Amino acid sequence: MPVLLITPRRFEDERGWFSETFSDRAIEALGITHPFVQDNHSMSRPVGTLRGLHYQAPPHAQAKLVRCVRGRIWDVAVDIRKGSPTYGQWTAAELSAANGSQLYVPAGFLHGFVTLEPDTEVIYKVSSYYAPESDGGIAWNDPDIGLPWPLPEAGPTLSVKDGKLSSLADFDSPFAYDGVPLTPVA
Numbered sequence: 001m002p003v004l005l006i007t008p009r010r011f012e013d014e015r016g017w018f019s020e021t022f023s024d025r026a027i028e029a030l031g032i033t034h035p036f037v038q039d040n041h042s043m044s045r046p047v048g049t050l051r052g053l054h055y056q057a058p059p060h061a062q063a064k065l066v067r068c069v070r071g072r073i074w075d076v077a078v079d080i081r082k083g084s085p086t087y088g089q090w091t092a093a094e095l096s097a098a099n100g101s102q103l104y105v106p107a108g109f110l111h112g113f114v115t116l117e118p119d120t121e122v123i124y125k126v127s128s129y130y131a132p133e134s135d136g137g138i139a140w141n142d143p144d145i146g147l148p149w150p151l152p153e154a155g156p157t158l159s160v161k162d163g164k165l166s167s168l169a170d171f172d173s174p175f176a177y178d179g180v181p182l183t184p185v186a
């Protein structure tokens with residue numbers, strides 16, 4: 001599956017707008033055939049809160065459908081599928097309450113984001129339940145990935161866990177390539 005940027009239609013009128021933010025029928029039409037089993041919601045107070053780069057290993061691998069419902073984020077997916085011609089390459093998009101865009105991050109990709117406004121809230125669907133024993137990650141500033149994070153002067157606000165994630169060079173990926181290379185979403 002490719003990484004997808006999805007922008008559901010907003011029906012505007014004098015009251016504001018309405019949008020179908022999730023529809024099984026609509027995502028199946030995009031080729032997403034697996035179910036989503038859990039909704040996550042995180043709130044990040046400081047601008048420059050950086051959560052990532054995370055994955056869950058098989059058999060608990062997670063595909064994610066991410067959207068920002070308050071504030072703005074720079075949302076990133078990094079290809080970590082063994083044998084992929086785009087291994088270690090990334091794509092990103094700005095998701096915001098204003099644009100209503102969503103990023104679909106397939107299993108086999110690292111996911112992370114940095115907030116661009118205070119009190120930013122992110123909601124995302126995942127295709128497997130949380131399995132902490134299968135939780136893993138790569139350092140946000142890994143030199144082989146080289147993400148150009150839009151950060152505040154003071155640098156990112158990280159969890160202790162995210163501050164000590166391993167490098168891509170030392171990583172033995174549990175994910176296999178599915179024949180679909182990463183193509184940029186924006």
Ligand SMILES: Cc1cn([C@H]2C[C@H](O)[C@@H](COP(=O)(O)OP(=O)(O)O[C@H]3O[C@H](C)C(=O)[C@H](O)[C@H]3O)O2)c(=O)[nH]c1=O
Nearest residue numbers: 040042051052054055064111112113129130131159161
């Ligand atoms: C992810 C998760 C966490 N938790 C608990 C575990 C901790 O006590 C607390 C915070 O967890 P964590 O620091 O892992 O949360 P984030 O740093 O936002 O992690 C997430 O951020 C990046 C962007 C992701 O894509 C993943 O979904 C996920 O790794 O929530 C749960 O109870 N269920 C869950 O599904």
